[in-house]
Structures are given as structure tokens and as C-alpha cells.
Amino acid sequence: MNRRRQKKLTARLMAAALSDTGTEVAALLRAGADPTIPDRYGTTPLYAASVHGNAEAVRHLLAAGAPPNAESAGEGAEGTPLCAAACWGHTATVRALLAHGADPALREDHGTGLTPLEWARQGAYEETVAVLVAASPCRR
Template identity: 65%
Template sequence: MNERKRKKYSRRLFEATLEGDSSRVRALLRAGIDPGRPDSEGTTPLYEASVTGRAGVARVLLQAGADPNAESAGLGAEGTPLCAAACWGHTATVRELLAHGADPNLREDGGTGWSPLDWAHEGPHPETVDVLVAAGAVARRGTG
């Protein structure tokens, strides 16, 4: 696939992700789009699905090989998918990420920032906190 076509499909992948269209995401992945390829600003599709609570799309991306622990670098979209989902209390997405190997103790900013549990406490999102604790998350910032 040439670079022009890759960019076009990548843009469509982000559109389908934002719309929560799992079928379209699946079709684009079958066409050869890398599920972990960030957009021009550095935001990954999995981060976008996680921050918007698109659990079905997150599942499709994870099944296609998206790294659940890859940190997004997009402007205003920095961090890990699990932190993004936990921050907004998207518990179904948190469960999906954990089921596909997301580290419940992985801190953002290269390991120096907040953890998913920190974000869930800050929400506050008690159901998300419970899911993270059950997955082995440990409080480190005086929370919980």
C-alpha cells in the first residue's frame, strides 16, 4: 500500500473510531491499516477509542494487534489507553483493555505520571476503581 493510500485509510480509521463503527474499523484493518499507527499528531486509534469509551472498537483494535500499553503522544491526547478510559469512567473499555493485557499499574508520561487508578479516583469513578483494583492496580498517590 502506498503512503498516500495509507494516510487516507488511516484518516478513515480515526473517523470510524470516533463514530464507534466497529464494522468499518474491522474492514479498514482487513485492508491493511496498522492498528497502532498514530495520526499526524501522534494520537493512536486505541487511545481515541479508549478516551471516548468505544469498547467495541477498542476490542477490534486489540484483536488486530494494537498494543494496550502504547502511550499516545497526540496534542491533548497524551497517555495510555487505560489511563484515558479510567479518567472518564469508561468501565467497559477498561475491562476490554485489561482483558487484552493492559498493565493496571502502568503510569503515564514514561512512568512518571498518573496511573489508571489515580485517574479513576480523580473522576471519581468508583466502579472503574473496583475493576482496576480487582485487576491488581495499587494506589500510589495517597488515593484509595
């Protein structure tokens, strides 16, 4: 696939990850969009879908090979997908990420930031906290 087509697919995949229910994400992935390529700002499609609680899109992206623990680098979009979902109490998205190998103990900001559990506790998202506690290796 040529570079120009890939850039267009990446842009469309990012837009779909932000707003679509997952149908468009799946179609773009079938068309050859790469779920591992961040946008021009450094935000990954998986991070975008996670922060918006788009669990169906998250499942499609993970099934297509998006790494569950990869940090985004875009301004305002720094961190891991699991931290992003936990920060906003998107429990279904947290479950999807955990089911595909996201590390519940991984601190964002290259190991210096908060864990997903700490984010969920700050937001007082009890259901999300419970899911993360059950998945945590130390079960705090």
C-alpha cells in the same frame, strides 16, 4: 500497500475509532489499516477509541495488534489507552483493555504521571475503580 493509501486508511481508522460502534473499524482493519500507526499529531487509534469509551472498536484494534500500553503523544491525547478510559469512567473499555494485557499499574507520561486507578479515583468512577483494584498487582 502504497504510502498514500495507508495514510488515507489511517485517517479513516482514526475517525472511526472516535465515533463508530466498531463496524467501520473492523472493515478498515480488514482493508489493511494498521492499528499501530498514530495520526499526524501522534494520537493512536486505540487511544482515541479508549478516551471515547468505544469498547467494541477497542476490542477490534487490540485483536488486530494495537499495543495496549502504547502512549499517544498528540496534544490533549497524551497517555495510555487505559488511563484515557479510566479517566472518564469507561468501565467496559477498561475491561477490554485489561483483557488484552493493558498494565493497570503503568503510569502515563513515560512513568511520571498518574496510574489508571488514580485517574478513576479522581473522577469518582466507583465501578471503574473496583475493576482496576481487582486487576492491580498490589490491590490497593
